[in-house]
Amino acid sequence: MLLIRHLSAGALALALVLTIAPDSVESAPNGRVVTGTVKLPPRAQRRPAPQRGQGFVPRAKNPLRPPDGLDPRRSMVVFLEGGPVDDMDKKPQSSRYSIVGENFDSEILPVIVGGKVEIKNMGRGTPRLYSKSNPDVMPVDPINPKGVRVTEAITKAHVPVDIRDKDSVHFLAHIVAFQHGYFSTLGHDGTFTIKGVPAGSWKVKLWYQDGWVTNIPDTSVTIAGKRDPKAIEVALPAKLAAPGEAQ
Amino acid sequence: MFLSKIWFFLITIVAGVAITIALIMPRPAERAAKVQEDDRVRTACLVTGVLLRDNARARIQLTSEFAQAVRQLKLSRTLFEASKDEIISGQANATGRKELTTLLESVSGTKPSLVWLLDRRGRVVARSNLDDTTYGDSVRGYYAVQDALDGYVRDDLWMMDDGLYRVAAAPVLTQSLEWAGAVVLGQAMDQEFALSLSENISANINFYVSGEAVAASEPIQIHKDVVAGSKELADLDEGQGCSSGTLLHVKAGGKRYAVVNAALPGEAGEQQAFYSVFIERAKPLDFMGMLKSAKKDDLGFDRFPWIKVIGVFIIMMVVGLGLTLREVDGPLKKLNKNAVALAQGEAERFDEMTHRAKYGSIARSVNIAIDKMHRDAKAAKKDLDQLLGPAPDGAVPRAAGAVDAGASALPPIGPGGSSGAAATPPPSEFKFGGAAAPPSGGLGLPSMEPTTPAPAMPGLAQAQKKKPVGTPPPPPEKTPPPVPVRPKTAGGIADIELQKPTDTHKIPDAIDADILGDDAPTVADDGAQPANYFEQVYGEFIALKKICGEPTENLSFERFAKKLRKNEDTLIAKHDCKSVKFQVYEKDGKAALKASPVK
Numbered sequence: 001m002l003l004i005r006h007l008s009a010g011a012l013a014l015a016l017v018l019t020i021a022p023d024s025v026e027s028a029p030n031g032r033v034v035t036g037t038v039k040l041p042p043r044a045q046r047r048p049a050p051q052r053g054q055g056f057v058p059r060a061k062n063p064l065r066p067p068d069g070l071d072p073r074r075s076m077v078v079f080l081e082g083g084p085v086d087d088m089d090k091k092p093q094s095s096r097y098s099i100v101g102e103n104f105d106s107e108i109l110p111v112i113v114g115g116k117v118e119i120k121n122m123g124r125g126t127p128r129l130y131s132k133s134n135p136d137v138m139p140v141d142p143i144n145p146k147g148v149r150v151t152e153a154i155t156k157a158h159v160p161v162d163i164r165d166k167d168s169v170h171f172l173a174h175i176v177a178f179q180h181g182y183f184s185t186l187g188h189d190g191t192f193t194i195k196g197v198p199a200g201s202w203k204v205k206l207w208y209q210d211g212w213v214t215n216i217p218d219t220s221v222t223i224a225g226k227r228d229p230k231a232i233e234v235a236l237p238a239k240l241a242a243p244g245e246a247q
Numbered sequence: 248m249f250l251s252k253i254w255f256f257l258i259t260i261v262a263g264v265a266i267t268i269a270l271i272m273p274r275p276a277e278r279a280a281k282v283q284e285d286d287r288v289r290t291a292c293l294v295t296g297v298l299l300r301d302n303a304r305a306r307i308q309l310t311s312e313f314a315q316a317v318r319q320l321k322l323s324r325t326l327f328e329a330s331k332d333e334i335i336s337g338q339a340n341a342t343g344r345k346e347l348t349t350l351l352e353s354v355s356g357t358k359p360s361l362v363w364l365l366d367r368r369g370r371v372v373a374r375s376n377l378d379d380t381t382y383g384d385s386v387r388g389y390y391a392v393q394d395a396l397d398g399y400v401r402d403d404l405w406m407m408d409d410g411l412y413r414v415a416a417a418p419v420l421t422q423s424l425e426w427a428g429a430v431v432l433g434q435a436m437d438q439e440f441a442l443s444l445s446e447n448i449s450a451n452i453n454f455y456v457s458g459e460a461v462a463a464s465e466p467i468q469i470h471k472d473v474v475a476g477s478k479e480l481a482d483l484d485e486g487q488g489c490s491s492g493t494l495l496h497v498k499a500g501g502k503r504y505a506v507v508n509a510a511l512p513g514e515a516g517e518q519q520a521f522y523s524v525f526i527e528r529a530k531p532l533d534f535m536g537m538l539k540s541a542k543k544d545d546l547g548f549d550r551f552p553w554i555k556v557i558g559v560f561i562i563m564m565v566v567g568l569g570l571t572l573r574e575v576d577g578p579l580k581k582l583n584k585n586a587v588a589l590a591q592g593e594a595e596r597f598d599e600m601t602h603r604a605k606y607g608s609i610a611r612s613v614n615i616a617i618d619k620m621h622r623d624a625k626a627a628k629k630d631l632d633q634l635l636g637p638a639p640d641g642a643v644p645r646a647a648g649a650v651d652a653g654a655s656a657l658p659p660i661g662p663g664g665s666s667g668a669a670a671t672p673p674p675s676e677f678k679f680g681g682a683a684a685p686p687s688g689g690l691g692l693p694s695m696e697p698t699t700p701a702p703a704m705p706g707l708a709q710a711q712k713k714k715p716v717g718t719p720p721p722p723p724e725k726t727p728p729p730v731p732v733r734p735k736t737a738g739g740i741a742d743i744e745l746q747k748p749t750d751t752h753k754i755p756d757a758i759d760a761d762i763l764g765d766d767a768p769t770v771a772d773d774g775a776q777p778a779n780y781f782e783q784v785y786g787e788f789i790a791l792k793k794i795c796g797e798p799t800e801n802l803s804f805e806r807f808a809k810k811l812r813k814n815e816d817t818l819i820a821k822h823d824c825k826s827v828k829f830q831v832y833e834k835d836g837k838a839a840l841k842a843s844p845v846k
Contacts, residue, residue, distance in 0.1 A: 051401075053403065053512075054513065055303055056304075057303050057402060060400045061400070064424060067399055068397065100384065101371075101384035101388070102385060169517040170514060188367075
């Protein structure tokens with residue numbers, strides 16, 4: 001019994017290895033790789049992390065070290081806009097979204113318009129997923145451990161589809177569709193990688209959970225030749241509003 | 248009687264008010280008890296909130312200390328290193344579990360139901376006390392875990408698979424104050440906890456999540472009503488349930504409960520978690536219920552105003568008795584005394600002026616009855632006059648002390664009516680006299696003084712000496728008495744007059760003997776005169792009328808005998824005599840009759 005539990009824990013860890021890496025889609029083979037980092041503003045300029053829910057008493061700061069403040073990168077998608085888009089990169093692809101415990105492996109999942117999402121339950125619970133914004137995207141029935149549920153095609157670009165659990169308040173994720181596949185989620189350190197980007201001039205945009213981040217400096221990347229462009233840095237503005245908050 | 252009636256009315260009103268108060272009083276008392284119960288259950292609810300907050304603070308404190316202890320050990324470094332790896336290694340889990348077990352042994356008192364050690368990404372490195380063999384899964388989704396990973400210390404309520412948990416989370420830092428992860432401590436909100444709270448608040452408490460009871464201090468089945476009444480919590484501000492929420496009244500097992508609900512905070516609160524505090528309600532009070540609930544001490548002198556109650560009772564009784572004595576017993580006694588005097592002949596009628604109200608009315612009614620009797624007697628005499636014809640004036644003077652049966656000189660009816668002077672009766676009046684007559688004052692009638700002296704009859708004085716009153720009359724003498732000439736009448740019987748002595752009130756028996764003679768028919772045993780006696784009187788009467796030159800054609804024996812019999816019956820009834828003797832004599836030149844009661 002103990003062996004089985006250890007094996008299951010190992011399988012879960014392997015799944016995490018496969019799913020925690022930043023999301024990007026397979027792009028044109030002749031394209032280049034765009035890498036970069038989304039940097040947070042200095043700690044003093046950050047907004048405090050939003051408090052969601054409250055217990056009997058308000059939360060208190062840790063006395064040993066002040067909190068770092070809001071880190072929105074877990075809910076961000078880097079998107080390249082403006083360059084020539086290969087038709088192959090507009091083709092809808094199936095994406096996998098893994099449940100790794102009390103939430104998905106990332107807080108946001110970018111997909112190409114028309115693509116479907118395969119939701120796999122890698123956790124121990126049996127969530128009953130549903131979408132408040134798009135109720136028809138999936139049936140509301142429990143997903144057993146290791147079970148898979150495939151959503152309907154996400155057909156509207158830039159319209160986030162929320163995914164929730166009927167039995168858990170904190171369970172929340174978003175699926176956002178873009179016109180092509182030149183996008184990537186961010187790692188826990190803010191890094192990203194977009195492969196197969198065709199040559200051209202691309203504007204770097206940031207999608208933050210349910211909308212574009214507008215108050216960032218214009219950042220663009222130009223791809224020419226056979227060499228990958230230099231890693232780019234995108235600095236997040238200070239006082240970036242948390243999802244649902246006014247900026 | 249007026250004041251007595253007023254008093255009785257007042258007593259009735261007081262009694263009615265007292266009964267009304269006695270019946271109404273339980274309701275205010277019940278309302279007051281209900282208000283107290285409501286206050287009590289709301290207070291218990293508020294105290295529960297305070298206790299839960301205190302408990303949360305204590306739990307946060309414990310978690311912070313626990314995190315500090317993790318920092319002091321190598322465990323914080325284990326968490327820090329695990330955060331760099333893509334997976335949680337078995338080695339990290341084993342180290343974590345070992346250190347965690349050591350830490351838990353140092354915790355005094357109630358051990359946490361769950362302890363989680365998390366790396367910076369929110370993945371479970373080690374669990375203890377609950378599901379402690381699994382690791383690697385992410386629990387970052389929990390709000391408290393996110394806050395702890397962001398550097399905050401906080402508490403929360405989680406609804407997990409096996410129940411409701413009070414949790415607290417705190418960040419774990421390395422010795423060099425780098426973020427290493429977080430620690431989560433949880434305590435089940437189970438029956439044991441509910442019982443502990445219940446003892447502190449002196450009320451029962453239940454916990455609910457998503458409409459289901461998850462913990463209860465007492466197994467009382469009020470859940471359905473409580474859950475139905477919890478809908479309003481969504482519309483109330485946080486923490487307002489105890490003070491502003493509707494107080495529910497539910498029944499279960501034949502008992503009534505006062506229930507108030509209050510929302511629980513945290514993630515469970517967003518899943519409609521709440522707690523309900525309830526107490527058993529006192530039984531509704533009614534009048535009998537209040538009496539039953541009264542204790543012996545309630546009637547003690549120090550609690551019950553016995554002196555005032557007894558004083559009021561005595562005052563009411565004395566006033567009532569006084570008014571009764573003044574308005575009922577006193578006048579009744581006076582009326583009784585007056586009636587006794589009337590019966591004993593000491594008075595002739597009630598003195599209406601001395602009696603008031605109803606008693607005066609009684610006196611007047613009795614006086615009216617007396618007057619009516621007199622009028623009836625007079626009417627009877629008039630009938631006789633019509634039969635016998637009017638008697639000549641002054642034929643037989645009224646004797647002193649004689650009673651005029653048809654007294655027309657009665658006092659006028661009504662209070663204050665003065666008795667007028669007795670009018671002189673006509674000569675044909677039917678008169679009684681002698682010992683057989685009732686006493687003049689027997690009916691309260693005034694004595695009638697004779698207006699003219701009665702004529703002396705031959706042999707009257709001698710007869711009175713010879714015979715006692717009431718003995719049968721002696722046989723009449725052979726020779727008729729001297730008959731004065733009398734003017735003719737229209738015919739019929741001129742007069743029937745009671746024999747009256749001239750100088751005494753005795754009936755002159757000698758006259759009877761003179762008139763009827765020794766061969767007069769004897770009186771039958773039943774007192775009625777034999778028929779031949781009336782024939783004899785009739786013969787004598789016709790003979791005397793003829794002598795007096797009066798017509799006799801219209802006077803038949805039947806009519807004569809009928810009249811005599813009627814008068815005989817009347818006299819016997821009135822004087823309780825054995826029989827009546829009729830005597831024929833000449834009066835003012837006319838034939839006349841005298842009637843003498845025979846004892």
